[in-house]
Amino acid sequence: MNVLLTGGAGYIGTHTCVELINAGHTAVIADNFSNSSPKAVERVEKITNTKIPVYNIDVCDRESVEKLFSENKIDAVIHFAGLKAVGESCEIPLAYYRNNLDSTLTLLEVMKNHGVHNFVFSSSATVYGIPEKVPLVETMPTGCTNPYGWTKLMNEQILTDAAKADSRLSVVLLRYFNPIGAHESGMIGENPNGIPNNLMPYITQVAAGRLECLGVFGNDYPTHDGTGVRDYIHVVDLAKGHVKAIDYADSHKGTEIFNLGTGTGYSVLDIVNAFMKANDLEIPYKIKQRRPGDIAECYADPTKAKEILGWQAEKTLEDMCRDSWNWQSKNINGYE
Ligand code: NAD
Ligand code: UD1
Numbered sequence: 001m002n003v004l005l006t007g008g009a010g011y012i013g014t015h016t017c018v019e020l021i022n023a024g025h026t027a028v029i030a031d032n033f034s035n036s037s038p039k040a041v042e043r044v045e046k047i048t049n050t051k052i053p054v055y056n057i058d059v060c061d062r063e064s065v066e067k068l069f070s071e072n073k074i075d076a077v078i079h080f081a082g083l084k085a086v087g088e089s090c091e092i093p094l095a096y097y098r099n100n101l102d103s104t105l106t107l108l109e110v111m112k113n114h115g116v117h118n119f120v121f122s123s124s125a126t127v128y129g130i131p132e133k134v135p136l137v138e139t140m141p142t143g144c145t146n147p148y149g150w151t152k153l154m155n156e157q158i159l160t161d162a163a164k165a166d167s168r169l170s171v172v173l174l175r176y177f178n179p180i181g182a183h184e185s186g187m188i189g190e191n192p193n194g195i196p197n198n199l200m201p202y203i204t205q206v207a208a209g210r211l212e213c214l215g216v217f218g219n220d221y222p223t224h225d226g227t228g229v230r231d232y233i234h235v236v237d238l239a240k241g242h243v244k245a246i247d248y249a250d251s252h253k254g255t256e257i258f259n260l261g262t263g264t265g266y267s268v269l270d271i272v273n274a275f276m277k278a279n280d281l282e283i284p285y286k287i288k289q290r291r292p293g294d295i296a297e298c299y300a301d302p303t304k305a306k307e308i309l310g311w312q313a314e315k316t317l318e319d320m321c322r323d324s325w326n327w328q329s330k331n332i333n334g335y336e
Contacts, residue, residue, distance in 0.1 A: 001028045001118075003246060004074045006103065007081030008052075009036035011190045012122065012176070014044050014049045015183060016078065021048040023243045028072050030055045030065070030265040035193060037335040038331030043187040060102040062110065069114040070123035076118035076246045077107055082151070085197060086126075086293065089148035100151035101158070108162050118249040119159060120172045120242060125231070125261070125298055127153045127175060134265070135301035138175070138257045145293055156257070163255045169297065170249040177231035177300050179238050181320040182327035189327030190235075191334035199271060200232070200320075207281050214283055216268050220289035223297060227268035231261035231299035234315035234323070244309040261300025262313040271321075278321035 003020055007013045008029030013036075017027045029041060029052055053072065057064035059081050059185065068074075068315045082100045083089065089096040104121070128136050129143030144150045156173050163169040180200040182189030195211070196202045205211045219226035233336050241260045248256070266274070272283050 001075035001246060001250065002028065002073055004028050004030060004068070004072070005076045006030045006077065006079045006107065007037065009033060009040045009054075010329050012179060012213070012235060012238060013042050013080040016080070017044050017052065017233045018047055018183060018188070019236070019239040019243050020246075021050050021220045025246070026069070028053045028055070028074065029070055030057050032056065032060055032319070035083075037191070038186055039335040040191070044269070044327055047183065047185055052173070060099060060106055062106050065106055065110045066113070068112050072115070074116050076120065076249060077111060077116065077247065078120040078122075078242055079107060080122045081151060082122065083107070085149065086146050086148045087197065089146055090236055093147035096147045096151055096220045101154060104155050104158055108158075109252065112166070117168045118246060119143040120174060120245045120249060121155060121159055123152045123156055123173045123175045124149070125175050125177045125259070125300065127156065130295055131298060134297050135299050136259060137301045138259055145226055159232070160255045161254070166252060170253050172245040172249050173255065173257045174241060174245060175257065175259050176238060177233050177259070177298070179235045180232050181234040181236065181315065181323040183236060184323055184326070186323075186326040186330040189331065190201045199268060200324050203272065203275050203283055204324050206263075206283055207275070207279070207325060207334050208328055212284070214272065214285040215288040216272075216285050217288055217294060219287045219321060220290075220295040223267055224265050225269050228294055228297065229265040229267050229297040231263070231265055232271065232317065232320060233262050233313050234261065234320045237313040237315050241309065241311050244311040248309055258305040258309060259300040259302050260305060261302050263300055263302045265297055265299035266317060271317075274317045275321040275325070278318045279325045281325070
């Protein structure tokens with residue numbers, strides 16, 4: 001299939017592009033580079049030895065998206081493009097709603113004009129809100145605590161309604177847990193702007209000497225060591241889930257939701273210790289106050305993805321820690 005990856009220059013998009021090409025598909029990227037670098041796509045081209053058409057466009061801009069669809073025969077769309085910082089979404093909620101919702105509406109309308117019916121969406125485990133229990137199953141209640149999360153849940157609703165109204169449409173909603181790690185080549189990886197909000201990029205920047213000390217947000221949670229537990233998944237495993245998802249979309253109609261996680265929860269200190277062991281490095285850390293909005297535990301029940309998509313995560317925590325550091329140590333300042 002020829003797959004359009006919106007946000008294809010970003011962290012998950014670049015890794016997915018590699019796996020799609022490895023699986024025999026072709027890719028077209030649309031990205032406005034608001035949170036990424038054209039260099040990331042050049043690296044994907046190197047890894048895959050393939051030239052990838054890139055459109056530097058805002059996917060909310062209908063005319064540009066129309067032009068892309070007129071110039072390329074697209075079989076499926078994976079919609080990664082979006083703003084994703086939880087804290088920022090509370091400060092500038094309208095920018096988040098505009099960007100994250102308008103992009104989906106524009107894509108759906110243009111796809112309809114061009115007879116394209118397969119849509120895979122980057123959702124998030126954040127739509128489970130404050131979980132009543134773990135592991136999280138796709139049928140459990142949803143609810144959000146911040147505008148970013150609401151954009152994910154609203155997008156899920158928009159896409160579900162669109163598929164109900166158009167029997168040709170196939171929608172796969174992928175709820176990602178916590179992607180970390182990088183391609184084994186160390187050529188592509190996560191490249192956050194400014195001081196990272198997320199745990200693994202913070203750790204790798206401490207290891208690289210760019211930051212002094214990791215703050216561990218709370219050690220009084222009801223978990224095995226008191227620190228927050230999450231379902232960390234290697235980004236390459238996550239990327240492979242998208243290859244399964246487009247195949248599924250191509251042979252089924254309607255909407256289906258899948259958790260993409262490993263099913264195993266690790267605490268912040270588990271991650272710090274695993275990182276130090278895998279890379280033979282010291283990571284200085286200090287226990288700090290809980291971060292507002294954080295939950296104690298969040299991990300997936302990934303059974304549905306295994307049974308229906310035939311997908312499961314294969315890489316270990318050691319792989320994730322080694323590959324995160326391999327990327328960071330080879331690219332101390334990211335793509336710059
Ligand atoms: P990323 O920021 O690295 O990639 C997103 C890309 O979209 C960037 O390259 C950015 O420039 C582009 N973009 C944003 N708005 C655009 C627009 N209007 N038009 C064109 N391009 C635009 O983020 P990521 O980590 O690769 O995440 C991809 C998707 O997965 C996002 O939708 C994110 O919300 C979702 N997600 C990410 C995580 C995570 O931990 N990384 C977890 C759950 C869900
Ligand atoms: C965060 C977002 C979530 C988003 C996900 C992926 C919040 C509240 N949630 O999830 O919506 O989908 O990122 O982008 O922002 N931690 C530290 N020190 C740090 C950073 C993190 O101790 O410097 C801890 C956190 O308290 C948490 C764990 O590490 O227990 C993971 O944090 P993080 O990587 O930010 O992911 P989430 O909070 O799960």
